[in-house]
Structure formats: C-alpha cells, structure tokens
Amino acid sequence: MSGESVIKHLDEVVDDFARTVPFFYEPLTRGRAITFVEQHRLNTRQRNTVLKLRVATNCPDWEVRTNILKGCTQEAIADSEYGGGKAHWEILQELGTYIDLELSEIQAAEPLKSTRLCWLAWDSLMSNTHWLEGLIANTCAERVNVPGYGLGLVREKGWFGMERERWRQLFSLTDEQLDFFSLHTEADIEHSDLGWNTVAKHATNLGMEDAVVEACRLNLVVWGQYLQGIADYGDLRD
Ligand SMILES: [Fe+2]
Ligand SMILES: [Fe+2]
Numbered sequence: 001m002s003g004e005s006v007i008k009h010l011d012e013v014v015d016d017f018a019r020t021v022p023f024f025y026e027p028l029t030r031g032r033a034i035t036f037v038e039q040h041r042l043n044t045r046q047r048n049t050v051l052k053l054r055v056a057t058n059c060p061d062w063e064v065r066t067n068i069l070k071g072c073t074q075e076a077i078a079d080s081e082y083g084g085g086k087a088h089w090e091i092l093q094e095l096g097t098y099i100d101l102e103l104s105e106i107q108a109a110e111p112l113k114s115t116r117l118c119w120l121a122w123d124s125l126m127s128n129t130h131w132l133e134g135l136i137a138n139t140c141a142e143r144v145n146v147p148g149y150g151l152g153l154v155r156e157k158g159w160f161g162m163e164r165e166r167w168r169q170l171f172s173l174t175d176e177q178l179d180f181f182s183l184h185t186e187a188d189i190e191h192s193d194l195g196w197n198t199v200a201k202h203a204t205n206l207g208m209e210d211a212v213v214e215a216c217r218l219n220l221v222v223w224g225q226y227l228q229g230i231a232d233y234g235d236l237r238d
Helices: 003-020 030-058 062-076 088-098 103-108 113-126 131-143 152-157 159-171 176-206 209-237
Strands: none
Touching: 003 131, 003 176, 003 209, 030 062, 030 088, 030 103, 030 113, 030 131, 030 159, 030 209, 062 088, 062 131, 062 176, 088 103, 088 176, 113 131, 113 209, 131 176, 131 209, 152 159, 159 176, 176 209
C-alpha cells in the first residue's frame, strides 16, 4: 500500500464513522448540550494531559513529538493562535455559562461511567502501542471536524461546524459565544494534518499500513461509545 492509499483508507474509515454516529444526526437537546459541556471539558483535559502525551513519549521523530506537545498545549494550557490565549476546555466551560449553567456546576461534574470506560479503552490503544498507531488515535476524531466526511451539514462544515449551527439555533447564541466550535475547524485541520501527513510519510516504510487503518477504526468505535454515553445521559436529563 502506498502512503496515498493508506490515507484513502483512513478517510474511508472516518467517513464511515461520520455517517453512522447517531449523535450527529439526532436532534440536539438541552440535556445533551449540558452533558456535552461537562463531559467534553473533562475528556479534553484527560486526552491532552495524559493520553496524547503517552503517544508523544513513544514517538522517535523529534518534529512530530514536539508538534503533538504543541497541540496538547493549545488544548490544555493556552491557545494564542486560535483561542485568544485560552485553553480549549476553558472556552468550552464559557460556552456552558452562555446556556445558563453555573461555572461551579460545570466544574463539579464527574466523568460518566461511559466516559471512564472510554478513557480505559483509549489508554489501551494509546499507551503501549506503536507511535504511528498512537498518532492516529490522537488525531482521528479531530479529523471529523474537517469538512468532507459524513452527510449533510457534517460533510459541509465538519462536526463542530454543524454543532455551531445547531447550538446557535437551540440557544440563540452569537458568533462570539460559539467560538468553541469555530476555532476547531482551523485548529483541527492543523492537529489532524499532523496525523494524516505523518502516516502518509511513514506507514509504508514501517510496514504499518493495515495497522494504522485498524487503529483508526478501533479508536473511532470508542469515540462512538463516548458520544452515545453523552446522548443517553442527556436524554435522561431531558
Ligand atoms: Fe480543542
Ligand atoms: Fe484539536
């Protein structure tokens, strides 16, 4: 398999995920939105201070390793490029306050059982695996924020581009208040390109073509479960 055809396979796997996750196509509700803010704030912090760093540790390529750290820094500490100096989870908790949640309430939220299970599953896919498989684990879900996968508005604007539209409609928010979603279209092109370009460059030489495609598929299975956990708890809340 050439680098190009590995990318084609990865794109197919992401497209299949983007077409079949119910969360993307079922209506957004207040309960689901609140649960998304609480869980995704925690999830972003866990992934970018624990899980993705395990991949960086295993990565022998200095440039790739430091680029992983750069992405994690934007998510977990401060993003001066796309986020006005704030970490992405901070911008997400602000979004929560625009839908009338108390900051203290958001900060007190615990991970759902489903979220905890996903962290364990991702840990097994990111901690002791080959760095190229880990890199796909780091970047495959951010790829869905890039337009061109899935159906309808998801395909046209990317997952978070679609979220931006439905959050605007449900809560009558301004462009500025919806910044969490807009910043990701740009930031995640950069974050996910790191995975896609590196795989194109190294997968064939390392004989990892099938392994990275399978890693992508498995990681997205876990992402599907994570989002279903948010949907189910959100529906209970509603
Ligand atoms: Fe982010
Ligand atoms: Fe990102």
